[in-house]
Amino acid sequence: MAKKAKTVYVCQECGYESPRWMGQCICGAWNSFVEEKVLPDTGDDTRQRFKAGSRSPSVLKSVGTLNYERLNTGIGELNRVLGGGMVKGSLILISGEPGIGKSTLIIQTAENVAKGGHTVLYVSGEESEEQIKLRADRVCGNLSDKLFVLAETNIENVETACENLKPDLLIVDSIQTMYSDQLDSAPGSISQVRQIGNVLMRLGKSSDMPVFIVAHVTKSGDLAGPKTVEHLVDCVLNFTGERDQEIRVLRAYKNRFGTTSEIGAFTMEEKGLREVPDISATFLENSAAQTEGSVTTSIYEGSRPVMFEIQALVTPASGVGFSRRTAVGIDNTRLSMIIAVMEKKLGMPLGNEDIYLNVVGGIRPDGTGTDLAVALAIYSSFRRIAPVERTLALGEVGLTGDLRPVRNAERIVKEAARLGFTRIIMPRSNAERIKDKVGNCRIFGVRNISEAIRAFQKEDNG
Numbered sequence: 001m002a003k004k005a006k007t008v009y010v011c012q013e014c015g016y017e018s019p020r021w022m023g024q025c026i027c028g029a030w031n032s033f034v035e036e037k038v039l040p041d042t043g044d045d046t047r048q049r050f051k052a053g054s055r056s057p058s059v060l061k062s063v064g065t066l067n068y069e070r071l072n073t074g075i076g077e078l079n080r081v082l083g084g085g086m087v088k089g090s091l092i093l094i095s096g097e098p099g100i101g102k103s104t105l106i107i108q109t110a111e112n113v114a115k116g117g118h119t120v121l122y123v124s125g126e127e128s129e130e131q132i133k134l135r136a137d138r139v140c141g142n143l144s145d146k147l148f149v150l151a152e153t154n155i156e157n158v159e160t161a162c163e164n165l166k167p168d169l170l171i172v173d174s175i176q177t178m179y180s181d182q183l184d185s186a187p188g189s190i191s192q193v194r195q196i197g198n199v200l201m202r203l204g205k206s207s208d209m210p211v212f213i214v215a216h217v218t219k220s221g222d223l224a225g226p227k228t229v230e231h232l233v234d235c236v237l238n239f240t241g242e243r244d245q246e247i248r249v250l251r252a253y254k255n256r257f258g259t260t261s262e263i264g265a266f267t268m269e270e271k272g273l274r275e276v277p278d279i280s281a282t283f284l285e286n287s288a289a290q291t292e293g294s295v296t297t298s299i300y301e302g303s304r305p306v307m308f309e310i311q312a313l314v315t316p317a318s319g320v321g322f323s324r325r326t327a328v329g330i331d332n333t334r335l336s337m338i339i340a341v342m343e344k345k346l347g348m349p350l351g352n353e354d355i356y357l358n359v360v361g362g363i364r365p366d367g368t369g370t371d372l373a374v375a376l377a378i379y380s381s382f383r384r385i386a387p388v389e390r391t392l393a394l395g396e397v398g399l400t401g402d403l404r405p406v407r408n409a410e411r412i413v414k415e416a417a418r419l420g421f422t423r424i425i426m427p428r429s430n431a432e433r434i435k436d437k438v439g440n441c442r443i444f445g446v447r448n449i450s451e452a453i454r455a456f457q458k459e460d461n462g
Helices: 046-052 076-082 102-115 129-140 155-165 190-207 227-232 279-283 332-346 371-383 409-418 449-457
Strands: 006-011 033-038 091-096 120-124 147-151 169-173 211-215 235-240 247-255 263-269 272-275 294-301 304-316 325-328 353-359 391-393 423-427 441-446
Touching: 006 190, 076 247, 076 263, 091 102, 091 190, 091 227, 102 120, 102 129, 102 147, 102 169, 102 211, 102 272, 120 129, 120 155, 129 147, 129 272, 147 155, 155 190, 169 190, 190 211, 190 227, 263 279, 279 304, 294 371, 294 409, 304 371, 304 409, 325 332, 332 353, 332 371, 332 449, 353 371, 371 391, 371 423, 371 449, 391 449, 409 423, 409 441, 423 449, 441 449
Parallel strands: 091 211, 091 235, 120 147, 120 169, 169 211, 294 391, 325 353, 391 423, 423 441
Antiparallel strands: 006 033, 235 247, 247 263, 263 272, 294 304, 304 353
16 A cells, blocks of 8 residues: 655754644744655665665775866866866855856856867756857857756756766756755755755766756855755855955855865956956055055965955944944954954044944955954044055954964065065064065064054154
8 A cells, every 4th residue: 555645844944844833943943844745665675775785894094095087167266266176076056146146157167168078068947048048148159069058947857868968067057946856845945955956966976977056045145955955065165246346256165175265256247257366456456545544454365365455434423322333344243342452452432433344345354364454444544544555464453452473474475565565564473484574565563453553653764
């Protein structure tokens, strides 16, 4: 006698399954349970089947190192973030805000791979084949005969197409639009996304084919769907930037075949995305004249320094006790801590001042190496003092007002000298390992924020 399908309730926030509907999930979400049907067990002896094909353990010392062959994407910045290209059989997940350029990036990648003589299958569940063709004509121009497109949302049909075409690269745009006949839930649900992810992993690993997956994001910017998808893929990329600005930044949050500290930079133009190999020069192209409230800083991302401006505006608050602290690109908690240190150690009356902070270019730096630049930008705006031309500041500000060292300071100094900076203010522990002058760039090593302020106001007399 055939077994009936079992009904479960699945939380769309965390994936928790319950035999009955619950108003609040264990993760804290309200009204997030959706009824889904689970197919009954077919009755085949799966355990015996797996047992027959099982493998014996190997001594780790005797296992040979695999020489992973990478597929060139034809885009240098994307190759940099991936660690040198796409590893065959890997799953790559890319996410980003709507309109940020995800589809543009992958159609350019697909065309480049196809021009290299590889067969590419582009599966779209969001656009028709005609829409994809219009975008490809605008972005890529003359298209390769090796690039195939399929407007499909059923994953079983995609499997059939892969068996017939045997592509070297599979692109799925997006995973939230795909569904499987094995489940009775709607596309984009927790169960469907988990199932599609497993199917794509089996396709990629069994045929030694890289799979590029596009994913949606939630309002908070996190990946939509269950966390299990992030765990089963080999690489998680995030495409960020402001829609009203040209700069786009690609970052890897997970990479089994490379580092997660590299970033790739692009500019959005009429004919698609253009690589930005010299990202620092792009961020600083409009900062020739130093103005009050603007200080240049740098962070080290992967294999290169990235320099950018931090701008601050300090203005009297409209009412006592109602001062605002607004930051774009810098954590608000970190900003409040820096302001408290400045009030305590420098005696600056900032309690009745509105403070606005912005990182130019839309970049969101990680770490604490930009603390000193934030403090100097606030001081510059509050005192209405413009920094000496071509000054760069870096360092972590502690609660005691002392400056802590930053990593890769020597490489940042060399890059700053190349870009024409004449003064660098940094923690003394970093400066002691560097010459007093690198090219035309003078190094000011300071112990605390008070010494940094004095160096900031000091005129350079050579």
